[in-house]
Amino acid sequence: MTQATVQETTQATQEKLRVQHLNLFYGDNQALHDINLSVPAGSITAFIGPSGCGKSTLLRTLNRMNDLIPGVKIDGEVLVDNHNIYAPDTDIVHLRKHVGMVFQRPNPFPMSIYDNIAYGPRIHGIKKKRVLDEIVEKSLQQAALWNEVKDRLNKSAMGLSGGQQQRLCIARLLAVDPDVLLMDEPTSALDPISTLKVEELTQELKEKYTIIMVTHNMQQAARISDTTAFFLNGVMVEHGETDRLFTNPTDQRTEDYITGRFG
């Protein structure tokens, strides 16, 4: 690590998000056990672990997407900017505007590219065509998609390739101007070239956004993240700087997983 990056990481230690004693149940089945985690602003955190370890479930508690699933019970706290998002006075619409999510499968709406990007700003009350035009262009540029689609903004987003659709979904999210981007295995349905593009994109975005990404691809976690958390059976086994965790894990189970002994 160079001197400059060390300084950067120390400067970026301002805390964005904190999970405290979080337990989650699906009915009688406990899926997450006493999770404690702190995420600094302007960093990329990777959640790794085998299928069913609870990493996606945890990600979905961070913007309360689990609210859509019946039978989910949660105790503990998730603090975003020091506000507990599970407090009764939380405005979920406001929360999701600040903590946005990109899903495993690209899920553009069956509308034009323009309307997809403008969807978020429109529901948050922006009506002026000129402002929307600006947001659409800026978001698509941030998602590195503008040059590919600028001549067909009025065509359906369903006609884009899978990789383009996923970048469109990222652009759609950026258009509502969030601070935290939750990404749930965003490249698992993409080909290697599209994956590379999305990975490069995350590197650019982390300057402005706090990113938390679930991935089942350990190389990907090692390539792009600053810190990594390893999960197993609903427990967070280890959380630390990515370089350290992959070269010198403190827990035997982490070592077994990253060396490919299971999973």
Added chain:
Amino acid sequence: MKSKATDRLATAFFWGIGLLILFILVWFLWHILGAGVPHLSWDFIAGEPEEMIEGGGVGPQLFNSFYLLFLSLLFSIPFGIGAGVWLSEYAKKNWFTDLVRISTEMLASVPSIVFGLFGMLLFVTVFGFGFTILGGALTLSLLNLPVLVRVTEETLRAVPTSYREASAALGATKWQTIRKVLIPSALPGLVTGVTLVAGRALGESAILIFTAGVTVSRFAPDLNLFASGETLSVHLWYVRAEGLVPDAMQIAEGTAALLVLVVLALNLLIAIPSRLMQRKMTGKSS
């Protein structure tokens, strides 16, 4: 070798069925239109009906068909789609929801003549409307309601969950998601449902004989909701069953052809814009 022969047999069988259906349809249209179209003239389509002498038209009946259709859709679409949205998006999974769903399904299988008798009892007798267009339209709405509820619920359920998640993750409220994502995505299915009930409403006779009656105003168009209003389908039944005019056969043939053409035109009128819109949404060229 055996599976290959079976496959060939199956291919031939399904092709045969397809062609048979097409043949029946063509034969049917040929028969109806062949017999009826020669009787169609402006005097017939727009003219006044006659009770005793030859040469009556079906103008008021044609108008009443559409007037009743329009009114019944006006009453049934808001309630039908509303109930479908509730069942699909709001209703909790419990005995009450199941009860509503089962009741709707049972209503959908009630014979239309039962609705007709119910409508007569309620609107004609209890409310004392007599035979009216309003009573007919309301009873038709009752017939169409369960179909609309089912179609709406099913098309909304068919919209991928990922759309709901994507919309929620952008900070949309439930209502915004329903209005801006789910309903537009489900629109082709909803349009199919509305076309279905519209066709049924145009063709319905049993209900209307009991509620809207078999007589028409002396002038058309008569927008009076409390006038009696015979439709084309009812007229078709009436002239063949009770008509005294000497040209009853010709009038029936002409009415049948007109009815078929009207239903066909209505279907195309709804289907073409819907198809175009779907193409625009999905970006597919087929």
